[in-house]
Amino acid sequence: MKANIGISEANTAEVAHELSKLLADEFVLYTKARNAHWNVEGPDFINKHLFFETQYNELADMVDEVAERIRQLGHYAPATLGAYLELTELTEVFRQRNDGIGFIKELLEDHDHIIFKLRKLIDSFASQYHNEGTSDFITGLMQRHEKMAWFLRAHLQ
Template sequence: MAKASKLESSLLAQASTKGLTIDIGLTDKERATVAAELSKMLADSYTLYLMTHNFHWNVTGPLFNTLHLMFMNQYTEEWQALDSIAERIRALGLYAPGTYAEYAKLSSITEPSEVPAAEKMIELLLKGNEAVAKTARAALKKADEAGDDPTVDLLTQRLDIHEKNAWMLRSLLQ
């Protein structure tokens, strides 16, 4: 068995010291492992949401209207998903991360320090959606190993959306 990450160990301690027993067919360790993966997914998703919303506000150039609307559709959908991911962590009996500091530690996405040109925005959002897809795929594997079907379902849906977003963004660059 693989060694638990620092995040997973912290969540495992939280899962087993809350006093009320959670008996949903997953062990404390399984719940902590899945919640740790979902926490990374939440951090990546929030970071992508924020970057997409930023680009929606600040995009310029000949594709302004197309990108402004595309980015709005993507950040609106992402905003709705954040709640589902956080609530799944809570359903597993653990606390969801909810601060910029936690997201910065957990996210695999690096935000730009300046407002990029429109084509660079597309490239960054493409990479961001691919990063979230990879995070979802890794989390899905852990959830499947634990037999956590509701999390597998949630992550399958998220994976589908981020792969579709990546395809649409990639198409703009071809």
Template sequence: MEKDVKVDIGVKDDARKKLVETLNMRLSDEYVLYTKTRNYHWNVIGPRFSQLHKFFEEQYEILDEMVDEIAERTRQLGGKSLGTLEEFARHSSISEQPGQYPDPQTMISNLLKDHETIIKTLRKNADEADEQYDDMATNDFFLEAVQKHEKMAWMLRAHLEGKDVL
């Protein structure tokens, strides 16, 4: 039988529980975005196949690390991390398009939109972690995630800018 050990890190129990819920929603978003990016990596076609195949791989590898970091932060706060595809789909604000294989420009636009959605949500979560739950560490954690997503969004945006659009 598993014994729960009290988590005494200076964050109130009710705040930790709320933060765990929030982290699990972000974990779900990240996992769905990871899967979507990997799907595009597998299914991209066209004259820039090689470049985009490698680009999507670089992005999903970053997302894979972020998934692990969020799950571990959830555990650090004494919570359990979601871990099934059904849970991720149920708790994610990112939508998938099963059975659809968009052109490369649409793939990039879809991913950019998803990153921007996550960025806005993470900013709100960071404010809540600091102001409502008095958890500077989780606030910092969310802000680092914002920076990673902003960089990935910038790279996606760069593929859509200029005359040489896909």
């Protein structure tokens, strides 16, 4: 059954498509945080291992929330690795060393990329697509990414 929420089908389709790209970015970032958790090495191993666990747990919640928002708009969320790799703007990094600082810099760069993306979508979702609910949703998501980025940045001081 189509969602009858006062937003045109064309607008919900566009918003769902943008959210699908965001979902792909979130899932790739989640996977990268998992990689950091599993593979970090060095004298600060236990601290970084636990820190990356908090990051991927937060990202897992965000992945779920973005997918559910797509469903609330009456569309299906992409849910395959192939779809995510086609939709994402993030890239995988193949590293020579699995040090905490390297993982932190990589994750921070991706959070910053997502923050910039979300900041652009906030206005277009509200003004162009008349979807203030999704605009508000991604504002909250952006704030969570900003906090996670702050935590990562603090490790680099």
